[in-house]
Amino acid sequence: MGPGPINADPRxxxxxxxxxxxQYDPAMTAYMNETMALYRAVFRTDNEATLLIDGTSRAGIEAALVSMIEPGDRVLVPIFGRFGHLLREIAERCGADVHVIEREWGTVFTPAEVEAAITGIRPKILAIVHGDTSTTLAQPLDELGAICERNGVILYTDVTASLAGNAFELDAWGVDVATAGLQKCLAGPSGSAPISLSAKAVELVNSRKSVEAGIRSEGDAVSASPIRSNYFDLSQILDYWGPKRLNHHTEATSMLYAARECARLLVQEGMDNAVERHRLHGTAMVTGLSAMGLELFGDQSVRMNNVVGVEIPAGIDGDGVRAALLQDFGIEIGTSFGPLHGRVWRIGTMGYNARRDTVLTTLAALEQVLRRRGFSLTAGSGVGAALDFYND
Amino acid sequence: MGPGPINADPRxxxxxxxxxxxQYDPAMTAYMNETMALYRAVFRTDNEATLLIDGTSRAGIEAALVSMIEPGDRVLVPIFGRFGHLLREIAERCGADVHVIEREWGTVFTPAEVEAAITGIRPKILAIVHGDTSTTLAQPLDELGAICERNGVILYTDVTASLAGNAFELDAWGVDVATAGLQKCLAGPSGSAPISLSAKAVELVNSRKSVEAGIRSEGDAVSASPIRSNYFDLSQILDYWGPKRLNHHTEATSMLYAARECARLLVQEGMDNAVERHRLHGTAMVTGLSAMGLELFGDQSVRMNNVVGVEIPAGIDGDGVRAALLQDFGIEIGTSFGPLHGRVWRIGTMGYNARRDTVLTTLAALEQVLRRRGFSLTAGSGVGAALDFYND
Incomplete structure (x- = not known):
């Protein structure tokens, strides 16, 4: 019940x-095509270029950024948590001229703040995290696409922590590139990174295409500004997933099976229903935690459905509580990074763990652990409030 | 029965x-430590820095090269097949000053040829493929470590295609860095890349360490020549796998389980026994193919145990034969790349498919398919010769 990775769906x-x-068996290429179609539904997009990067969620981030950024390109990164710093770090390593704006952890940006920075900095790319698990908050993105569009900026967002647990509309919001992972609300293992690119982003990436040395034919593209990575070269990866089936990496078959099943289950449930399930159980958890007298961290109006930050009460050993939950009850919760390390717990209700029994069991166990450490609370308050919420 | 990926071991x-x-559950960190120990046995090394890169085998290659190469560094790449071109491609994208020497596909280099190039070019790194699946040959490496040592050169090799099917002695041969994949003789799925680094290589990589922006503390390392990738930054990845357990990517748990089981099965069998198994079944296959009157491709004295190249006979439609084997018999064999595309078939006997029944069934099916296409051969010749070989 931490901020992810969490238990995977047994299916x-x-x-x-x-x-x-x-890898070129017609069965395999059919699975690849099915996976692309399923992730179009998950991302809510018609983007043809919707596929998997073979690596963890940050592999998806790096593939997106290194394929688009030419050294010296201006990139704007609004930072409101640890993963904003990660986007900055990766963009810097790609050679970008990175500009950041920062908000105190526990808050998010207004669209006006982002637009002011864009008009001042004139970046090629706006790179922003949707849900930053470190603070549990989601940056509203629905107005950023239009802002980027009228300023000629590419909008890239990482939705690893938020996708399928919170509304996300790639096409409707005007997002150019989004990347994700399986280990949060998608209920799978870390190790595969779904990605989707708009036609504009594909055009940018393909403008830098060089066909790989070992398989290059007479007349094939050789770029003057080649992408700095081979493994993350989206122009090559698109040719592997596309009708050319040009050899690149050897697709990670088992992880593709996992990614395909994650998406199949979500599409079967319906994306709106999946978001609503996360809202229901996330709200039940929050209701229970509040009823136990615990304080929540951050601006609750923009909290993700699937993870909540809890202020560790004064005088309580936060790591001791986490250890007792894990060792005595088999329940893992997290702390956070940087300024929030040891100050907040993060409790998730996501993917396969967004369920009534996991919420109630976690609240019951937490009550027992807190009681033995001298935290004063009313017996049954957390479970009771959550049950009342469910019964309403 | 192709050149890999092949069927995984059901275990x-x-x-x-x-x-x-x-990811920080004591059970998980114990699995990580166990996996490191198992791969030390697989690579035949005492290197502490033996771990997994979360990606396919070429992710391991890129992690090794991008972490060691500073832009402008001279790198020597001897090329004797498609994957030598890949090493060149990746090194170039890392900004290296790449020098190549080339041999005709179907041959390998003598140690003297490599040493002459080293003394002429004075590279920082020698990057060479061990077994190049495109040609089915393995470059002898046992003398190259000493050559590199006395010339002050780092020796990097990719052993994806060869490891566990052919002798490989990381420490005894003086290899500094080796990378692999699971999808060949390790009998697993593509998607995890075992890697091992000598103390010298670790020192080089750590000299470029920058602790990641989002988790950097006062006094932490910040490099003047940072590694160009975050995802493949071995100095950071070593801190994640090491006692510091510094957050980096979220380890791909299911792929780690797979990689651990691949190594566990090999260590249980014994590495020498695994190589001998590949030699036995590879030789049986070759004996059968020759008895059917087929010509083998390349210098057979340095052929890998686990894959053989077969010249497609004149007048035979190579792709038609492959399609018939797949569609009628459920057996996949490969062709190759570049100059060998459509000229050779590649037939593997590796990992879980290095078995007597798979060898005999493949020979029997190939006879049937060739016969119907007008290739003249003695009935039962392939299976008979292989059985005779086994019975000797």
Whole structure:
């Protein structure tokens, strides 16, 4: 019940035990095409260029940024938590001229603040995290696409922590590139990074295409400004996933099976229903925590449905509580990074763990652990409030 | 029965269906430590820095090269097949001053040729493929460590195609860095890249360390020549796998389970026994193919045990034969790249598919497919020769 990775859906684990097939077996290329179609539904997009990067969620981030950024390009990164710093770090390593604006952790930016920075800095790319798990908050993105559009800026966002647990509309919001991971609300293991690129982003990436040395033919593209990575070269990866099926990496078959099953389950449930499930159980958790007298961290009006920050009460050993929950009850919760390390717990209700029994069991266990450490609370208050919420 | 990926060992597939645990759960960090120890046995090394890169085998290559290469560094790449071109491509994207020497596909380099190039070019790094699946040959490496040592050169090799099917002695041969994948003789799925670094390589990588922006503390390292990638920054990844457990990516848990099981099965069998198994079944396959009157491709004295190249006979439609084997018999074999595309088939006997039944069935099916296409051969010749070989 931490901020992710969390327990995977058993159906996803089972999907990974299917036998492998060759990478150009018609069965395999059909699975790849099905996976692309499923993730279009998950991201809410018609983008043809919707596929998987073979690596963890930050592999998706790096693939997006290194494929778009030419050294010296201006990139604007609004930072409101640890993962904003990560976007800055990756963009810097790509050679970008990175400009940042920062908000205190626990808050998010207004669209006007972002637009003011854009008009001042005139970046090529706006790189912003949607849900930053470190603070549990989600930056509203629905107005940023229009702002970027009228300023000629590419909008990139990482939705690893938020996707499928909170509304996300790639096309409707005018997002150019989004990247994700499986280990949060998608209920799978870390290790595959779904990504979707708009036609504009594909055009940018393909303008830098160089066909790989070992398989290059007469007349194939060779770029004057090649992408600095081979593994993350989206122009090559698109040719591997596209009708050319040009050899690149060897697709990670078992992780593709996992990613496909994650998306299949979400599409079967319906994306709106999945978000509503996360809202329901996340709200039940928050209701229970508040009823136990715990203080929540950050601006609750923009909290993600799937994770909540709890201020560790004065005099309580936060790490001791986490250890007792894990060792005595088999329940993992997290702390956070940087200024929030040891100051907040982060409790997730996401993916396969967004369920009534996990919420109630976690509240019950937390009550027991806190009581033995001298935290004063009314017996049954957390579970009772959550049950009342469910019964309403 | 292609050049890989091939069928995974069912025990590896089953290992991936274990439930996930949190990334800092003591169970998970213990699995990480166990995995490091197992891969030391697989690579035949005492290197502390033996771990997994979360991506396919070429992710391991890029992690090794981008972490060691500073822009402008001279790198020597001897090329004797498609994957030598890949090393060149990746090194170039890292900003290296890449020098290549080339041999005709189907041959390998003598140690003297490599040393002559080293003394002429004076590279910082020698980057060479061990087994190049495109040609089925393995470059002898046992003398290159000493050559590199006396010339002050770092020796990097990719052993994805060869490891566990052919002798490889990281420490005894003086290799500094080796990278691999699971999808060949390790009998697992693509998607995790075992890597091992000598103390000298670790020192080089750590000299470029910058602790990540989002988790940097007062006094932490900030490099003047930072590694160009965050995802592949081995100095950071070593701190994640090491006692500091500094947050980096979220380890791909299911792929770690797979990688651990691949190594566990090999260590249980014994590395020498695994190589001998590949030699046995590879030789049986080759004996059968030759008895059918087929010509083998390349210098057979340095052929890998686990894959053989077969010249497609004149007048035979190579792709048609492959399609018939797949569609009618459920057996996949490969062709190759570049100058060998459509000229050779590549037939593998590796990992879980290095077995007597798979060898005999493949020979039997190939006879049937070739016969119907008008290739003249003695009935039962391939299977008979292989059986005779086994019975000797």
């Amino acid at each position: 996803v684990l089972r999907a990974m035990s299917a036998q492998l097939v060759g | 590896v597939l089953r290992a991936m269906s274990a439930q996930l645990v949190g």
